[in-house]
Amino acid sequence: MRTSIATVSLSGSLTEKLDAAARAGFDGVEIFENDLLASPLTPEEIRARCADLGLSIDLYQPMRDVEAVPEAEFARNLRRARHKFELMRRLGADTVLVCSSVSPHAVDDDALAAEQLSRLADTAREFGVRVAYEALAWGRHVSTYDHAWRIVETAGHPALGTCLDSFHILSRGSDPRGIEDIPGEKIFFLQLADAPLLAMDVLQWSRHYRCFPGQGGFDVAGLVRHVLAAGYDGPLSLEVFNDVFRQAEAGPTAVDARRSLLLLQETVGRAALPEPVVPTGVAFAELVTPDAEPLTALLRALGFTRTARHRGKPVALWEQGDARILVNTGPAVRRDGAQLAAIGLESPDPAGAARRAEALLAPVLPRRRAAEDAALEAVAAPDGTELFFCAGDGSGPPGWRADFEDTGRPATGGGVRGIDHLALTQPWHHFDEAALFHRGVLGLDARESVDVADPYGLLRSRAVTSADGGVRIVLTVGAAPTDDTVHAQHIALATDDVVAAARRFREAGGGLLPVPANYYDDLAARFEFAEGELETYRDLGILYDRDADGVFRHCYTRTVGRVFFELVQREGGYRGYGAANAPVRLAAQHAVRGLTGG
Numbered sequence: 001m002r003t004s005i006a007t008v009s010l011s012g013s014l015t016e017k018l019d020a021a022a023r024a025g026f027d028g029v030e031i032f033e034n035d036l037l038a039s040p041l042t043p044e045e046i047r048a049r050c051a052d053l054g055l056s057i058d059l060y061q062p063m064r065d066v067e068a069v070p071e072a073e074f075a076r077n078l079r080r081a082r083h084k085f086e087l088m089r090r091l092g093a094d095t096v097l098v099c100s101s102v103s104p105h106a107v108d109d110d111a112l113a114a115e116q117l118s119r120l121a122d123t124a125r126e127f128g129v130r131v132a133y134e135a136l137a138w139g140r141h142v143s144t145y146d147h148a149w150r151i152v153e154t155a156g157h158p159a160l161g162t163c164l165d166s167f168h169i170l171s172r173g174s175d176p177r178g179i180e181d182i183p184g185e186k187i188f189f190l191q192l193a194d195a196p197l198l199a200m201d202v203l204q205w206s207r208h209y210r211c212f213p214g215q216g217g218f219d220v221a222g223l224v225r226h227v228l229a230a231g232y233d234g235p236l237s238l239e240v241f242n243d244v245f246r247q248a249e250a251g252p253t254a255v256d257a258r259r260s261l262l263l264l265q266e267t268v269g270r271a272a273l274p275e276p277v278v279p280t281g282v283a284f285a286e287l288v289t290p291d292a293e294p295l296t297a298l299l300r301a302l303g304f305t306r307t308a309r310h311r312g313k314p315v316a317l318w319e320q321g322d323a324r325i326l327v328n329t330g331p332a333v334r335r336d337g338a339q340l341a342a343i344g345l346e347s348p349d350p351a352g353a354a355r356r357a358e359a360l361l362a363p364v365l366p367r368r369r370a371a372e373d374a375a376l377e378a379v380a381a382p383d384g385t386e387l388f389f390c391a392g393d394g395s396g397p398p399g400w401r402a403d404f405e406d407t408g409r410p411a412t413g414g415g416v417r418g419i420d421h422l423a424l425t426q427p428w429h430h431f432d433e434a435a436l437f438h439r440g441v442l443g444l445d446a447r448e449s450v451d452v453a454d455p456y457g458l459l460r461s462r463a464v465t466s467a468d469g470g471v472r473i474v475l476t477v478g479a480a481p482t483d484d485t486v487h488a489q490h491i492a493l494a495t496d497d498v499v500a501a502a503r504r505f506r507e508a509g510g511g512l513l514p515v516p517a518n519y520y521d522d523l524a525a526r527f528e529f530a531e532g533e534l535e536t537y538r539d540l541g542i543l544y545d546r547d548a549d550g551v552f553r554h555c556y557t558r559t560v561g562r563v564f565f566e567l568v569q570r571e572g573g574y575r576g577y578g579a580a581n582a583p584v585r586l587a588a589q590h591a592v593r594g595l596t597g598g
Ligand SMILES: O=C(O)c1ccc(O)c(O)c1
Pocket: 061, 062, 097, 099, 134, 136, 165, 191, 206, 207, 239
């Protein structure tokens, strides 16, 4: 199917928007009137530009407050419309969107609306234009798709059809099954947007919070199935009004948009993408750092052993249980301290995983970083984290390990079993994109998004996991653009005894994040503990959570560069991440940062 995007969904000038849409692989665009008005290009130049980029202009929009008005006003509207139709002829656009009226002058008279829309369509036809009538969810008298369709049906004009917009339909809770009663050829256009489920005024919701399909709470794919069953064969077009996208760079937003449409097409059976290959575990986490010393001191105190070094590069492998951490001090390193740069994912089919990622527009990284290295399939996540797909069938040492030479020191261990989860701070504009990427590309399940109070802002956090918990990634983002430089990434290490692990770490000279006494007083009020238990937690800075499934105990190391570690003990079926404790942890980290000036 053809794919299209409204220029309002992307930031920048009209030319920047068109370039971004074309580069992301869209077939066409909806041109928003404001983008055209603000452009220095003539309609002919815009037409030529689109043609050069291989984009069709699938829709010009919007015309507002046209129908169901007194005759004198309608005459003025027709005159205005002629101007627009002439402009569309110059643009080479053949479909115009007319939104249902919000004018106080509009009357509640379907027959009048049908008659005037029919006359509008007569005029449009003279210019080779078709009129697509859309019910705005907040239209004055027409606010549902079935009502708009009844008016179009009454008019019975060949140049008049309806435009369906998933936001208007689903935000009002209309039943989309009725779409199948509309003849497909009378659905002139289909606009798609998702949105988070918010209880708010529908106009504000639409103008500020729309997002790409799969990133909100609507069943957009279910709606599209009904539209396709009706026989619609026009483009799938994204129309997203969103405050964040208005500020984000157009290029990445357009890629995010098209990935969302590809996934939607797959869901409705209209795209054959390579099957998802769900990773089964974390093979390694790779930290890059300009100065290995603070990081290696931390790893040593945590009980890690430097078991191997890379044959050709300044990369060391630190191991403990099934936790493997690479410390890279090579030239790719950023100067602003240690950070998590790459994740090795154990995959039953690395080549298949990479094929799917590529089909879903993830940048593919060179398979071999040096001539002598094992070839590894790798792609970049939206935040730039490199994802390596490593063969992990358990039938011998994994391929990447062959690039490393043993130091002869076996991993002994400080009670760490493996990696429990990885927490990745996302750039401000890419949070929803990241969740969709990990879900759609990697086949992980996304949990609910949670808000966490930080002393200097609000964090959003969302876990994406494999069904058995073998891979758990927590995506977080701050509420303001600066937050992503403040909040660090972290590696959570699984242990069966967090008290013992924390003690061992402290005895080895490791610094645990101190937690305020008030927190423990509150814990005492909320839960009952065995004699001495709470005092132990208080002493070590261990945080505690309990839910119907089990118990979660965790503590944190100091931060090195942009990275810190967490020790995590899960008991029973606890599946969360201690979100209730996050505000206390964040405040404690801010306090430490204030003291050290780091
Ligand atoms: O918010 C609006 O006014 C508006 C305009 C055009 C549309 O297609 C739409 O869905 C909303």
